[in-house]
Amino acid sequence: MGRNRVVVYPDWCKGCGICAAFCPKKVFAVGQDGKARVVNEEACVNCGFCEPHCPDFAVLVIPGETDQTPCPPETAPDPAEQPAAKEVKP
Amino acid sequence: MTAPRKKRREAFLLGNEAVVEGALAAGCTFYAGYPITPSTEIMECMAKRLPHVPDGAFIQMEDEIASMGAVIGASLAGRKAMTATSGPGFSLMQEQIGYAAMTETPLVLVNVMRGGASTGLPTSPGQGDVQQARWGAHGDHPIIVLSAADVPECVEMTVTAFNFAEKYRSPVILLLDEITAHTREKIELPEPGDFEVFSRLTPTMPPEWYKPYEETMRGVPPMPPIGSGYRFHVTGLTHDPLGFPTSRPEEVRALTERQFRKIDRFFEDIQIVEHVETADAEVVVIAYGCVARSARLAVKQAREAGVRAGLLVLKTLYPFPRRHVEPLLRNCRLAVVPELNMGQLSREVKRVNEGYTTVRTINRIDGQIITPSQILKEIA
Amino acid sequence: MAEITQLIHQYLRHNKKFPLVFCPGCGHGIVLGSLVRSVHALGLPKDDVVIVAGIGCSGRIAAYVDFNTVHTTHGRALTVATGIKMANPKLTVIAVMGDGDAFSIGGNHLIHAARRNIGVTALVLNNFIYGMTGGQCSSTTPEGAYSHTCPQGQLESAFDIVELTRAAGAAGVSRGTVYHVKELDALLAEAISRPGFNLVEALTPCFTQYGRGNGFKSAVEMFKWLKASCLPVERYEKLEDRTGKLPIGTFVRRDVAGLETRWANMRQALAAKKGGAA
């Protein structure tokens, strides 16, 4: 106990890489098998980003007792905001 | 003997208005439609009546596609639902008819046939939608097509249409024509108990046991209204007994075969005809809709002239009542099929005939009804 | 936060094949999650929720969730939803559609559903493309973007969904994205609970059919694009240069009774009049 546990269901994961790309603590990486895997579990602060952003319901974070830092709303201004990859206006 | 019968309410109604009386007598509580001549009176009459019917709901949709969609939705929610249209609107509805057949959603669609293709002759009669009623929606699917010839029959056949829809979980198309729809005649207004009324079978098993498209004795699975605790999936994709899409050949075959079988097994119930002096007939007229009325007079006149003529009035067009038509064809020297098209139902008669007897067609497509004398000329 | 995934599992139909049929990185699964969370947050029983879906990738969502689900024909979800709502106003009816469904083939139904203000929530998954048929342009494909049916670049302009539905008379119009999930949850919950016709446009990237052909290197990059270009409408309106930016949030909030309610009121008034006269 104490630490957050992070689980990826390999059967449901399609390896899109969203969790790996956006996790603020770099907990995930996409492996050679094309699936996400947990590489840095101890860094997890249970911010709540990865679960609702996994399109395949394949990530599970079981919170421990420490390190709870909810992530800010996605719409909060990001000082390190990158310019748009491509400007496409729907 | 019995107590004097209470005087029944009578009304002098259009065929279209009689359809509404029949629908309400059958328990219809939902109408969605889009006005189109010559079916519009059905919609107008529903708009007037449904607000006063318990739980009645009426909605004018933006087009015929939407009307069918709303009717399907209401039926899924447990209502006896109906729409009415005419030629061009009927064409627009075809995709949704196929959806209703595939999802086995009961509904009644009244198509008041007018003349011609496309916009054609909006205020003239025609019978050009007969084959479309059977084959209009793509893909193999069973369907029930009925017709009515006079105003009292509009009541009766609308009730029958609802009963078949509910009993067999199928869309039922009632084909009228402009003459039948726009003729006024006296009817006795239906009262509760006048007609045997069927409602769909609903499941009694616990929800977790329920399979929405399961094989049953009759081939017709029970159908709960949406929101009653049975949660299931409805889809126009070919589906397995649980309702989920499938492409496994054995499941695909099982579904389609059951859908056909649920109708095929009950031909005796579904195929309604009326025999008029066919017992000894050497000339048989086979007719439906307003033309059947002309044929009735023609046959009477032919009998008076010494010709042994008979008439078979088809009230069910599909499944085609072969079991009634075939014996007549085997025993007559001439069969005459008058219709207000270039020969649509006569194809079925010729198919069943298999060369046994002469089949003569009378085809009229000028927006006028086939007259008794026109038929008489062919049979006497 | 394990409860998020666990909650979704409570609403999934486990007799369906998983994982979801969608491509890797497709946002549709995220919208599905958002839908489940907002329904759950509102405390609606599964039996009272009806999901009516159209055709296309978005249409497949219906089969996965344990509500009453109806997968209809292409573009007609709103018509069936209208029938269900009129027949049983107690049900919560949510029409899940794609951009092709809602704005192209079903565009007429959309504006009329908004005009008559039927009490249905329209959840439109906008990925700017016909995904399931292999990447043809839709009525939301941005001008200049590429697809199999506009290989030289789209010449037509895209619908402005917000203005379209606002003008048609919707009670509520909002836009969210699958990157801004918490906001999407809130927008959906708000839309479902507001009477009348409410439209929620969820921007959800399609990397396979849209992204690849339009200069995105991965699905992740599309999410980054959403992150970078979408901002709350309040902030968007203060911007001097709005190039490449998109507002999200709620654009229309109207307090108008749904058609089903107005119908019920009319019936009640009729009955009262009749009862009074008798």
Place this chain on the structure above:
Amino acid sequence: MTGAPKDKTLAKPAKAATAKAANGNGNGNGNGNGQTLARYEIRLSGLGGQGILTMGKLLGQALAIGHGYYVTQTQSYGPEARGGASRADLVVSSEPISYPKTEYLDLLVALSQEAAASYYSYLKPRGALLIDADLVRQSPSSVALALPFTRLAREKVGVPQATNVVALGAVAYLLPFARIEAMRKSLKESLPEKIREANIKALNLGYQEAKKRLGEPIALPDPDGGDEVYAARMDLTEIMTED
């Protein structure tokens, strides 16, 4: 005989009285005359806006419900709602009617010159023609029965729109099997309160004018070929004054 049932309809009425079977003649509707009638064909014609279709409906309703005859009433719709030619056809019979449209007319009512000219040829040799004396300046037949319906409606009733009902009153007199009180009852039942009084007045006026000026009611065609005049009618003066 193929042995098949005569009318195998699923929607079998539970009671003996089906909607159809009860459609009969003189079934307790108080038809005192009980006149047996073979196929009798009437055409009402004129211009759109003259109320021809309403007149057809009123006449049909009175004959079907008030008198208990079998009636089919059909109409032709012009493409325009107003101003075009308009006509309503009725077939009246004591027997169920097969062919619902008219073939050869027994009575043609024409409220316009065009209508009289175009439909006159459909009249049976001994069929009766009733025209508006002012609007049909050139009658296609010298034996036409004529009354100035439009003028009567305007001057005596004060409601030009009641032309059709004035004509209906005349028809009620001329048809040997029609009874004015049944007509009146039917009219009362189907018209809204607001216009009821004027219309009853118009009906009575038409009836009285016809009685005064058109001689005996039309003779029914004799099924045996004779041409006997059915003259036995009730004296209705007393009933008339009630209104």
